[in-house]
Amino acid sequence: MNTNLTTFADLYQFTMMYGYYKTGKMDEEVAFDLFFRKNPFHNGYTIAAGLETVIQYIQNLSFTDSDIDYLKSTGLFQDENFFDYLQNLSFTGDLYAMPEGTVVFPNEPLIKVRTRLFEAQFIETALLTQIGHQSLIATKANRMTRVANGKPILEFGARRAQGVESAVLGSRASIIGGCNSTSNVKAGKEYDLMISGTHAHSWIMSFDSELEAFQSYAEAFPDHLILLIDTFDTLKSGMPNAIKVFREVKKQHGELKTYGVRLDSGDLAYLSKKAREMLDEAGFQEAIIVASNDLDEYTIRELESQEAKIDAYGVGTKLITAYDQPALGCVYKLAAEKLNDKWIPKIKRSENPEKITNPGLKKVLRYIDEKNGEALVDLIMLEDEQIPNQPFEVFDPIHTWKRKKVKHCKWIELLQPIFIQGKLVYESPSINEIVENVQRNLSSFSKEHKRFSKPHIYHVDLSQNLWDMKMKLLAELD
Template identity: 85%
Template structure:
């Protein structure tokens, strides 16, 4: 959204930056990984999103005089020279990321930051927010698309989002996940998204009769004529009145480019079947039926299983808020630090095994079967490690007895350079290109991995060298 978010940080970012400055560590070179620990919604995968807004954030890094004065007014930072460093702050290091629309999995870095400690620590909160939120919404949207059997999912959750920016960026993420359009006009303008919408119940109620309301709307929008039919009585009033208007429009203007009804309450499966019967009996075979009302992927799946006569689904609250899991839980952890001109691996140990981090400078390599074009395994490797000759064996980093042989596979690295030495080297794709990337990525995974319920777990393994280093560091901790 081309907004300066430099002040968008937790206080501890500023206190740690101040501490690094005072202790002479601010220019130490470090590497951080951004990743998540668990797929959301019990899904088998996550769709990476949010990189474009991360780039905009980094490009716009700068502090105004009023922002510096605010930080001074807190009384927390006593050394005036610290503020001079903030005034001149910019990103000078390397940043690698998976392109938006890439299918990603727990524990593999989505972003790798390699720069001086002063900068790397500062950008933590903004990166986590942008990537976590948009990846979550994109994945939620994709689950709905997955069960709709090719029927469009229309996103219109702006009024239910947790704030304006969440609504706008959420709309963008929903399109990445597979939604066909958004009702959010600002998102449409900002990101060149298809917008769609009709009218509210208040339009109907503002006229003396439902028929008059429909007639007035039809006069204004004869080619985009979707009428909301449940204000008073769907089958006894709304639907018959809509059919009357369709007949008038056909006679006066000819067949509309798009026309139909929207159901927003009641038993959607039953009402859609009855509506389809009435529309077909009146000769309006291509009139569409749009359904809304607190829909999510579970409701859509049920409606489809009941053979509901619905042509498109309008989804709001439960998509834009990621209703059943409102956070992805991304983390940003120190992986390595350059000491005496040598990279030294760092690891976080925890009583919870899933919270133990993977140390070292790393890359993520995906191996795809050449014959079936099916992803077999993602291997997290040391950054300078050579790709092993095939065939070779991989093993689960927790349950090490679980092993498989990799052979006859092509491979590619997931993390791509975005910034090198502070310079932007990446050309951001269009939204349509990102959507295509999602489709191409998903085509590489088996039906079992994409299963809606209890999907097969995809293999994300550590190379032998990385696993050995991790075990060595854990053994050395006292």
């Protein structure tokens, strides 16, 4: 959705910017981190998504005359010179991010921003919205694909999404998470996604009979013939009529290409088994059975455990709305401020230890065992720290007695430069390359970390220097 979203911000972004302008702080250089505190859906990890739309947002930052007129009309901003700064606003700093498709964990900076305070504060809401929403949907989609035993997951959620943009971007995120296609034509056009779909019950009801409806659809789409068979009676009407039409198409065209039936109500396990029997007995072993009807990962897992004869799953509401967890809960926190050419670390304290932020300029390394290729630990370090020689010890930043040795590991740096001094230095990958990145990332994690329920917690630790800095700043606050 390559549009100008400059005014997509909370009012407090504007009031703070005005306050920084009035107090002379607007050009101070700062660093912010964007991260989340807890994996969604009780999952063991999260799939990073949304970076491409963040890039588009930053590239399109520009206040229009009507934007300025509206802000003036609020009466909140009395100094006319403030609007001159807004009209000249652009992103001039550095932005690092974890590429889309990266497997990420709580408290790791998914994005770090280093620029003047005026700009860094302004982009907060847009970054949180785009990264939080798409990462959430990608993770939900990934959970569904993991339990489907390799069967295609088709995203059908546009009509249930909370708005047009959430539908389009949600479709994109679903593909990143592992869905095979989307019914959303706009998303297919915008992001080069595979699209798929059949017909609704209204198609059947608009004809004098179910058979006539099927025959008319077959005449229009003989090579893509998926018939919805539960409008009246799945086994007594829908299946016999579908089989009759398949025979007619085969007789007329000599062969059937993509064809089958869709189930959208009832006991999907039972009906799919009966439908499979009827199709096989009629000689249509290649016909596929697609199931839909408010599916989620739990229902799909149950259907698979019952050996339902389903070849593909159409998912909608439960995916596109992230039904059981509507927000990832990303936060955007000040990590450091530059004073007199020196970076001063900043920390937020809380009664809840998990909400205490990690101060300073940081980088994130992932250590991968050279022998088995499995990720061992992610280490959040100060940006200017030297990579430690192996072996070395890491420890849980909250339960510090939990320790492990890092040895015989290779490492990768997760945060990549996206903008440097306001210039885009990153080439966005294709959607297929992002999907491949997801699979490559997941292959580095053990089955225990990818367990569907109660997964083993992956270690994300702080370097000794970062932990010492954090403890020192907390002590100074007393």
